[in-house]
Amino acid sequence: MGSLTEENYIKSIYSLSGETGEVSFTDLARKLEVKLPTVNSMVKKLAVKKMIVYAPYKGVKLTEKGKKEALSIIRKHRLAELFLVKVMGLGWEEVHDIAEQLEHVNSARFYDRMDELLNFPKADPHGEPIPDTDGKLPAKKRIALSEVAEGKTVKIIAVSVDEKPFLDLLNIKRIHIGDTITIQKREPFDGSLAILKSGHEIILSQQVTERLFVE
Amino acid sequence: MGSLTEENYIKSIYSLSGETGEVSFTDLARKLEVKLPTVNSMVKKLAVKKMIVYAPYKGVKLTEKGKKEALSIIRKHRLAELFLVKVMGLGWEEVHDIAEQLEHVNSARFYDRMDELLNFPKADPHGEPIPDTDGKLPAKKRIALSEVAEGKTVKIIAVSVDEKPFLDLLNIKRIHIGDTITIQKREPFDGSLAILKSGHEIILSQQVTERLFVE
């Protein structure tokens, strides 16, 4: 395991990886809130440790070893979030920041015990899948709410960000994981949706519907 | 709050403080496993932050502010230990290292919730008192087992160190917080004690009896 900083780089690279797995230095710098040269030197260091592959002026990409490390951190983060909600009774909007700290705790016992107490859960409070000890991720097929056609009825299964402002908004709008909703109308001008949840109409902006996953 | 390193210095100074509150640089260096000049420069830094008072060639001493900080960290450590044992079902000998990490987690919510779930406990699994949010420590009068006269019957209420090798030994000897024992004989040569616990004789070396507190 690397330093706290290294762990954060690995995690950020993982979360920014799209189809190709390539991540740009600029995106990384923005995500980590550091300047470009900082990313540059750190990336070189991670390349020496075989966590990433990298060629000058090309993007950066996790190796298998790097991916495994990322998934181990994500596992700890998501277990911690679920534990904080289910066992400790905290709200889903307030657990992210605590989990950001707990994910760096080095103790297999601590996390295995959490896993046991939670009865080997498949997903965190935001619907995100929890990798197993070997870094395997339960597959999932999910669609953004923004992609669903008018008239359809769907179930909300996940959110794609777990930052407090977003979750606070969902709480206010009374949207939760597991809710079943019907798409009533899509406003062509701004892409906002009018949805129906147990008889009540709720208006959600496109920024919100892009971050809600349904099935 | 200071850096992780600063927190560790404060905590070590607190735990090394005896009657006078003065701590020598040499002791601090040994405890923190760093060299003397390192302690020297860190101590100067902590003095600027008014966490300690210090004059050249004299020992170092926590200010009221420093003591408060120390007690806040100790509160977190002890709550975490108790939580790991009571809620998460870990053994008292394995929780110290995890608590060393958890004590640096910055979240009042996390710790207040623990406190609540544990029903505002007074002591950790090793019998050490848990400071309250204001840094107040429940007073305690306790005697080392090594000081108790032959023939007396006493109750074990605390241990003075919570490192694994020591606790493993206690587990092997079947000594636990809350046990009632009778001092049968003190061996003059090495200070070891023969004690009686529910009919069984147990031999404890002086190194052990000095670290067991009774009432």
Added chain:
DNA sequence: TTAAAATGTTAGATGAATCTAATAAAATAA
């Protein structure tokens, strides 16, 4: 009471993670 030992201090170096300023390469637009 002076010499030796223990303890504390200063100076200067190192590695980690960051920065700014200057420069180079690649991608995009005129």
Added chain:
DNA sequence: TTATTTTATTAGATTCATCTAACATTTTAA
């Protein structure tokens, strides 16, 4: 296709926590 903009790199500085080596002070013991 050349000029402009975006993206990445290099060089050199800074801060934190640490180190070693040399020196100073205080305590202890001969």
